[in-house]
Amino acid sequence: MNRGAVVRKTALGEEEIQTRAHGLERNLRYVLILVDGSSNVDQIVAKGAGMPDVEGSLARLAAEGYVDIEGYSSGASATTGDVTAMKVSLIAIARELLGADAGKVISKIEAAPDSREGLLEVVSQCKKVVRLLIDEDKAEALMTRCRAVLDGISTAG
Amino acid sequence: MNGLQSIYTLDIAQVFSFGAILVMAYCLWLVVSLKANVPGGIIGKRWNLLMGLVMVFTVGYLTTPFFSALPEDVLRLIVGVIFLLGALYVVLTVKLIYRVIQELTE
Numbered sequence: 497m498n499r500g501a502v503v504r505k506t507a508l509g510e511e512e513i514q515t516r517a518h519g520l521e522r523n524l525r526y527v528l529i530l531v532d533g534s535s536n537v538d539q540i541v542a543k544g545a546g547m548p549d550v551e552g553s554l555a556r557l558a559a560e561g562y563v564d565i566e567g568y569s570s571g572a573s574a575t576t577g578d579v580t581a582m583k584v585s586l587i588a589i590a591r592e593l594l595g596a597d598a599g600k601v602i603s604k605i606e607a608a609p610d611s612r613e614g615l616l617e618v619v620s621q622c623k624k625v626v627r628l629l630i631d632e633d634k635a636e637a638l639m640t641r642c643r644a645v646l647d648g649i650s651t652a653g
Numbered sequence: 654m655n656g657l658q659s660i661y662t663l664d665i666a667q668v669f670s671f672g673a674i675l676v677m678a679y680c681l682w683l684v685v686s687l688k689a690n691v692p693g694g695i696i697g698k699r700w701n702l703l704m705g706l707v708m709v710f711t712v713g714y715l716t717t718p719f720f721s722a723l724p725e726d727v728l729r730l731i732v733g734v735i736f737l738l739g740a741l742y743v744v745l746t747v748k749l750i751y752r753v754i755q756e757l758t759e
Binding site: 597624626627628629630631632635 | 690691692693694695696697753756757
């Protein structure tokens with residue numbers, strides 16, 4: 497991620513600040529609040545000095561469509577660090593959607609290869625597991641949200 | 654000799670009945686303990702039904718030692734119901750396996 501890149505909230509990010517409709521994790525919400533549309537990654541990391549992994553949180557917010565980071569959300573290539581951030585995002589989505597039943601899915605994502613194709617394959621397997629064992633609607637929601645994260649990698653690559 | 658044969662037959666029947674009760678009790682323990690791993694989804698929905706059927710079978714099987722004391726028409730009714738539910742159980746299981754195969758191969 498280019499640390500000089502300006503970070504802006506997307507419409508989804510603005511909506512989340514206003515309505516909390518997507519139930520963003522507290523830590524991510526704090527980082528989203530720090531995004532003022534003119535600060536770059538470095539400045540936001542400095543503002544959130546007391547908070548854990550602000551840069552990682554920004555990557556997750558970008559991956560989930562809450563913020564746009566110049567040169568990150570569209571243009572830069574997907575590095576291993578980006579893929580790791582995507583894995584973190586996928587795990588967060590699984591936790592959020594599946595709660596106490598997320599264990600199997602999280603283990604699969606953690607063990608997934610560090611590539612978009614590998615992650616996509618594993619997410620597809622996870623969807624089947626969730627459809628069979630947990631909830632058919634949650635399986636669809638999981639696939640949709642994880643795909644959005646992985647498409648973030650795809651457009652970045 | 655006939656008396657001996659009758660006692661022998663009765664004993665074998667009882668052994669089979671008790672064996673069936675034990676196997677069904679084990680099956681009941683299995684479905685109940687595995688339920689935690691299948692909270693919902695395609696399998697979870699069917700699992701509740703299968704669990705209910707296993708419970709009915711367990712109760713039904715527990716009555717088998719008392720079959721000789723039951724009137725014949727009641728006995729025929731119980732056997733008929735257990736056969737019907739058994740067939741239903743097999744259909745549900747086969748359909749569930751089919752759905753799982755479909756999901757895994759699509």
